[in-house]
Amino acid sequence: ASTHRHTFVVREASYTRLCSTKDILTVNGQFPGPTIHAMKGETIIVDVYNRGKENVTIHWHGVNMPRYPWTDGPEYITQCPIKPGSKFSQKIILSFEEGTLWWHAHSDWTRATIHGAIIIYPKNGTKYPFHKPNAEFLIILGQWWKSDVNAVRDKVLAIGADANASNSLLINGQPGDLLPCSKSGTFKLTVDHGKTYLLRIINAALHEPLFFSIAKHKMIVVGTDGSYTKPLTQDYITIFPGQTFDVLLEANQRPNHYYMAAITYSEAPAGLNIYDNTTTTAIVQYRGYYTPSSPPLPHLPAYNDTNASLQVMASLRSLADAEHPCNVPLSMSTNLFYTVSLNSYPCVNDSCLGVNGTRSASSINNISFHTPTIDILEAYYYNISGVYGDKFPSFPPLVFNFTYDYLPLLYQLPSTGTEVRVLEYNSTVEIVFQGTNLVGGTNHPIHLHGHSFYVVGWGLGNFDENKDPLRYNLVDPPRQNTIYVPRNGWATIRFEASNPGVWFMHCHIERHLSWGMETAFIVKNGKHPEAQMLPPPSDMPPC
Ligand code: C2O
Ligand code: CU
Numbered sequence: 001a002s003t004h005r006h007t008f009v010v011r012e013a014s015y016t017r018l019c020s021t022k023d024i025l026t027v028n029g030q031f032p033g034p035t036i037h038a039m040k041g042e043t044i045i046v047d048v049y050n051r052g053k054e055n056v057t058i059h060w061h062g063v064n065m066p067r068y069p070w071t072d073g074p075e076y077i078t079q080c081p082i083k084p085g086s087k088f089s090q091k092i093i094l095s096f097e098e099g100t101l102w103w104h105a106h107s108d109w110t111r112a113t114i115h116g117a118i119i120i121y122p123k124n125g126t127k128y129p130f131h132k133p134n135a136e137f138l139i140i141l142g143q144w145w146k147s148d149v150n151a152v153r154d155k156v157l158a159i160g161a162d163a164n165a166s167n168s169l170l171i172n173g174q175p176g177d178l179l180p181c182s183k184s185g186t187f188k189l190t191v192d193h194g195k196t197y198l199l200r201i202i203n204a205a206l207h208e209p210l211f212f213s214i215a216k217h218k219m220i221v222v223g224t225d226g227s228y229t230k231p232l233t234q235d236y237i238t239i240f241p242g243q244t245f246d247v248l249l250e251a252n253q254r255p256n257h258y259y260m261a262a263i264t265y266s267e268a269p270a271g272l273n274i275y276d277n278t279t280t281t282a283i284v285q286y287r288g289y290y291t292p293s294s295p296p297l298p299h300l301p302a303y304n305d306t307n308a309s310l311q312v313m314a315s316l317r318s319l320a321d322a323e324h325p326c327n328v329p330l331s332m333s334t335n336l337f338y339t340v341s342l343n344s345y346p347c348v349n350d351s352c353l354g355v356n357g358t359r360s361a362s363s364i365n366n367i368s369f370h371t372p373t374i375d376i377l378e379a380y381y382y383n384i385s386g387v388y389g390d391k392f393p394s395f396p397p398l399v400f401n402f403t404y405d406y407l408p409l410l411y412q413l414p415s416t417g418t419e420v421r422v423l424e425y426n427s428t429v430e431i432v433f434q435g436t437n438l439v440g441g442t443n444h445p446i447h448l449h450g451h452s453f454y455v456v457g458w459g460l461g462n463f464d465e466n467k468d469p470l471r472y473n474l475v476d477p478p479r480q481n482t483i484y485v486p487r488n489g490w491a492t493i494r495f496e497a498s499n500p501g502v503w504f505m506h507c508h509i510e511r512h513l514s515w516g517m518e519t520a521f522i523v524k525n526g527k528h529p530e531a532q533m534l535p536p537p538s539d540m541p542p543c
Contacts, residue, residue, distance in 0.1 A: 198247075267441075
């Protein structure tokens with residue numbers, strides 16, 4: 001079922017969930033949106049028509065897009081938005097990615113309902129590095145608000161996170177039968193006893209890290225973020241917004257019905273209306289068996305079990321074999337240390353309605369990103385000055401006890417700017433992301449465009465530059481595109497900046513992105529023509 005050209009019509013469609021109906025933005029009227037099937041190394045063209053009422057852009061999450069940032073998608077970073085009534089033909093250029101990735105809108109909060117899967121099969125003549133499954137299923141995890149998502153966004157931006165909780169989590173667009181008016185739509189996955197299934201799981205939720213599990217069944221993790229991993233047997237997985245997991249499910253239990261379920265992982269103090277505390281479910285049903293009584297629920301970690309949230313990350317290893325070599329850089333030309341912080345400004349006018357009269361913000365190295373009105377890529381390519389600065393600091397302005405509760409005032413009031421970091425072609429880059437305890441701190445799934453990276457280490461507390469690097473995994477670190485930086489902890493990634501262009505990097509928790517937790521890299525051209533950015537397409541949406 002693989003075609004090389006797709007048509008995406010962005011338009012409103014009416015959907016009913018949790019007993020109420022609203023119009024949502026969709027692609028082709030579908031929610032979740034259509035699946036793109038491809039083979040490793042293929043290029044696909046998607047003609048995107050905006051027939052909705054608001055600006056939109058589409059991003060291919062985890063696709064490295066070699067030398068071609070032009071159709072990567074983040075608004076005001078690599079393009080201006082596709083306006084209502086306009087069209088943009090986008091290329092998806094696959095190279096080494098294999099497994100499950102996804103696409104989503106990358107304009108404001110429109111990705112709440114504009115998202116879908118990208119499935120990348122092995123090339124003809126090559127195979128999965130695991131036993132061929134009997135069948136495959138997609139599991140797209142999401143979030144549903146009964147009210148209009150733009151209204152939710154406005155409230156979150158004005159007030160803060162305490163206005164944010166969705167009305168339910170979703171599996172394949174459905175709340176599941178524990179929630180009102182949701183029984184008939186509940187997703188059902190039919191299996192035959194004795195067979196093995198590949199589940200491609202995507203966390204497309206706007207804000208929620210999730211625990212996911214299947215009652216009485218183990219999951220064998222075989223891939224994440226479009227790269228294979230050594231098989232890892234799990235009772236549950238923790239999946240952060242932006243991440244994907246490929247898992248094998250063996251239908252080896254007593255033929256019956258079983259629930260699969262997801263809940264939010266959150267460190268929020270009880271009582272704050274920050275996270276969605278519903279349980280979304282779907283059903284695994286063995287063909288030919290039907291039990292009318294309620295099927296068993298899986299055992300999931302407690303919603304605030306931080307140790308449980310870390311366990312999957314602690315165990316992930318890349319294959320690192322002859323066919324899937326580990327290319328982690330061993331000597332670094334660029335060492336970066338980025339603090340990722342929540343901030344809260346004191347109120348300066350009456351529209352600050354947050355906790356104790358504050359306004360929420362977030363920052364990297366104490367800079368809260370200001371989105372420009374002309375995209376950075378075009379400003380770079382055409383030498384338009386005044387759009388961005390190239391002074392993003394490689395180190396925070398102040399070193400302090402990042403995870404302690406005394407926090408310097410300077411850090412509570414970040415500056416605002418549109419600063420990027422310029423990288424030489426083929427430089428080897430290490431970034432240590434350090435969480436801080438500002439506003440209590442939380443976890444941050446940090447996503448990089450244009451490059452997959454190796455996650456060589458992580459830990460709790462402050463990063464120790466003398467001790468922690470000695471424990472880096474330089475043998476078989478997982479290759480990912482979205483890294484979990486734990487609350488009051490740190491994580492280190494390494495990659496080779498071999499993809500010339502402009503590449504966004506941001507927290508994949510959407511409200512943190514709205515508050516400024518983002519920056520970009522410009523990777524310069526190399527000397528040889530094949531180390532240089534390709535020219536732009538002729539139909540770039542005008543700014
Ligand atoms: Cu999944 Cu910048 O996005
Ligand atoms: Cu974040």
